[in-house]
Amino acid sequence: MSHAIAITLSLLASTAALAQPAPTFDGARLTEDVKVLSSDEFEGRGPATEGEVKTVAFLTRQMAAIGLQPGGDLSGGKRGWTQDVPLLKASIVGSPSLTLTSGGAAQSLTQGEQIAVRAAMTGQKRVTLKDVPLVFVGYGVSAPERKWDDFKDVDVKGKLLVVLVNDPDFEAGMKGEDGPFGGKTMTYYGRWTYKYEQAAKLGAAGVLIVHETEPASYGWNTVKNSNVNTMFDIVRKNPTAQHTPFESWIQRDVAVKLFRDSGLDFDAAKKAAQSPDFRPMPLKATLSADYAVDASVITSHNVAGLLPGAKRPNELVIYSAHWDHLGVGQPDARGDRIYNGAVDNATGTAALLEMARAFKAASPTDRSILFLAVTAEEKGLLGSEYYASNPLFPLATTAGVINMDALDPVGPARNFTISGVAKLDLLDRLVAVGAARGRTFTPDPHTESGGFYRSDHFPMAKRGVPAFSFGSGNDLVDGGTARGEVLGKAYNQAKYHQPADEWSPEWDVRGITDDLAMLYTVGRDLASSRDWPNWSADSEFRAARDASAAQRK
Template sequence: MSCITHDFNACRRVLWSLFLIVCVGVTACNAPQDKASPHTQAPTFDPRRLSEEVRTLSSEAFEGRGPGTPGEIKTIEHISARLQADGLQPGGDLKDGKRLWTQAVPLLRAEITGTPTVSLNIGGKSQALTQGQQIALRPALNGDTHVTVKDAPLVFAGYGVKAPGRNWDDFKGLNVKGKILVVLINDPDFETGQGDFGGKAATYYGRWTYKYEEAARLGAAGLLIVHEDAPAAYGWETVKNSYTHDLYDMVRDDPKSAHVPLEGWIQRDLAVALFRQAGLDFDAVKKQAQTRDFKPIDLRANLSADYTVDAKVITTHNIVGRLEGSQRPNETVIYSAHWDHLGVGEPDAKGDRIYNGALDNATGTAALLELGRAFAQAKQKPARSLVFLYTTAEEKNLLGAEYYASKPLYPLAQTVAVINVDSLQPFGPTRDFSVLGDAKSDLLDQLSALAAKWDVRYSPDIMPEAGFFFRGDQFPFAQRGVPAFWFNSGSDRIDGGVAATKAWSSAYFRDSYHQPSDEWHADWPFTGMARDLQIIYTLGSDLANATTWPNWAPDSEYRAARDASADERK
């Protein structure tokens, strides 16, 4: 799961919305169903198989499943062997007229070597900043191998948004050349829940990726994002763990058009102090930034930085299994889950350096393996083709999904839907489900009707302001018009209710998310996954055997892209 954690108060409200249930373990693909299973075509799934697969994938042997590491090789070998044994066909790149199990994904890999030298100059006095503490500098992704910034002026630029369609411009003609911009995370509506950016529901303007891109378009020397737990929807530990070591990006023709030389985050406390020395109150200025009349503010401070970047192109891989359709093989339903995690990194307090990624995302990876097994062993093959897409570098900003969506192995116009599974809850069943984000589509209506057969109700995303929709592998597909969603298990457990989910979610995000302690536990029952996987299987089966094409709601921002390819589906 890419960059999803919470301040502890938000965490207690949210984590229970964060884990989707898609489970594993087929016992008999067309066996008679339990009395509890109302859909006669749904297979049963064995929680023990799910547990064993998660244990394997998150074991020390896989070394945290880091892209471009020995852990990737082991992951590819393991998943490919499982797919082949379960009866699926390779669905990846073509070589000598035959499909491989993988799709090669070239990425720029960049890492800061040594310790960055960073300092603030305020009123003639220099203050050293420590990487990972007050500041988190990202390795340059613009192609530079050495970053040197000397006394660059700091300018506060609100939320860093330039949106002509919303009559919003935080820059107001500011000449940003040679300047370091300081901006807030999320978008201007987060604090009030009202305004031109969807109210509480996050927009893409709130994503840190957008802010770096806009700074690059304007030609700034750098951009620093002020980290606050609630609007970021994750704590500083995630910033430190995710952004201060190696980072990846697409291999771009002009990387400087998407990245400024210096990119990073600063702690809120540092920002408050920075504003105070300039005679400003941080909270008051933040309120100004939430208005259309805001103008950039000189912070009367300068930043210097010096560090070396090791940058090179590596090749990582999406893993692709396919079950060819019996009647309309050129039409495709995709199940997706990212196989990668953070690999080997900084040791925790116990000295553990392997980021095992059990929940995130050995659970989703195991789910796809068992879904593929179920479809492959079914007596009747689906009319449309099914693709099981295990993406790489999701933790590096959805890069494997972005690469597939930009260079699809199977045309997106002929792709019926994408069902994404990530960080599945390994506990008992819930009475509800949700999908992350508030994008409405025919898929959600269809899924809601199916879930009702299991007495499972739809609950809206309880924290749309966190922008989780933009943080899952379904997003690159949605941007290009393909109906796509990220299934979430909901919060109301049959055993323990909402309180049980809240307690567990708070502890997980505090103690385990993107940390070495995200490990498999023998007492996880996985029974809820087994039930929910039946629902997701049935949705995919119905889509694969239909002749209709789901679409986004008429007012969805993704509808136009889908409608533009309508002639290719006639």
């Protein structure tokens, strides 16, 4: 049977499966779990804090009460509830000394205000820079396959790179024009992680990313709150291959003055950077920095609960969600320092528990199902990256991953989406199930935000495992897309990665429970089948999946 015919029959089976309706999910119980996880008692669920201890204990108690089996690390031939995730933990001691000299004048930069400096992820205990020259390198992209090189033959070793956020054709893409980087859709070249990695590859001393709200897709508060707190990374053999000593963001106003002092116009320089002919522009400026770094290796934890399959227990379907948030950090205008992370991602974590309860209450599936709550998503998808590098169960025989991140408590929607853009059979299944429930798939309306690279499905996807992160719809039954967009923007501006992301009695979780019914049907159908979904033929992840085909029978 051809692959296309097999998938068509599978999708028909998915739709037919709705004759046996999905269970009704308990919105009140889900809400109660969210309230517990996002309470001040859990201190923002920061990795390697008392908040982690309480979160992991809560999740293991709930999984045990549900009747799951431990699915974590093996010890003495038995599995525990957790997977150890060793992480480099680093924080800047006190207030860093930061001086920018341009136009013949020295200006002190205040951490969190004009600049947001991350603690060094290189493992070093102190960062000292003395009058290091700055050079503008456009978007900081080197992409031979797209015939693009922002660096040309300029040696940037030992220098500080000033770079723009997002891709070179972002602005043209927002006007409906296409370009070598996919128009408004962010590629991995647009992610700040890539820009740091490329700078390290070229031996730069550091990076200053110019923050602008529209191409970043979030405001300065998000940048500040995500970078000036304690930072984490997976433990690397050679961390300087991925990180420079100095990684930071600067406000746009700082960049405008910096360029003006160098006899340049910022907007004109940005426009020049949108051409493949761009060449690096040395700036008449230097930066000095001095601060100590408290760096150590700690162990955080993924939490894993397993429902063994009745017929093919060595084959697996994964439901995942990240349990962590930002912990305790800089106070907001109200003086609140606890980043509760109610939507992001107490909703997904509570949904993971509700999903486990539904599967446990139903008849066993042929394949096993792993309910995986991962750590340190907010620090760079670290828990999922560690799992993908050190899987508890083979990735080759993992049929698919359904990730739940920041589900919307704003009521039922007529549509749904996934994070970013991807073409894979697993999404086809979701679309078919949604259609049978009267809901339509809407491609990510904000692909400029690079959502595909910002959720825990990505480390699995880049290793070939079919995976997506589900997104609640924005076409609300009450108010349509107009209200959905207003609420989405309001959350991003006032609550995302801020202490205000708290549970509210005004929440309406009926949309979340409907989302779970869809995701349950997709996962149950896959876990009861012999199918092995794949990526589209032109997907960048197809080759990795095909390479492990011999391990699937």
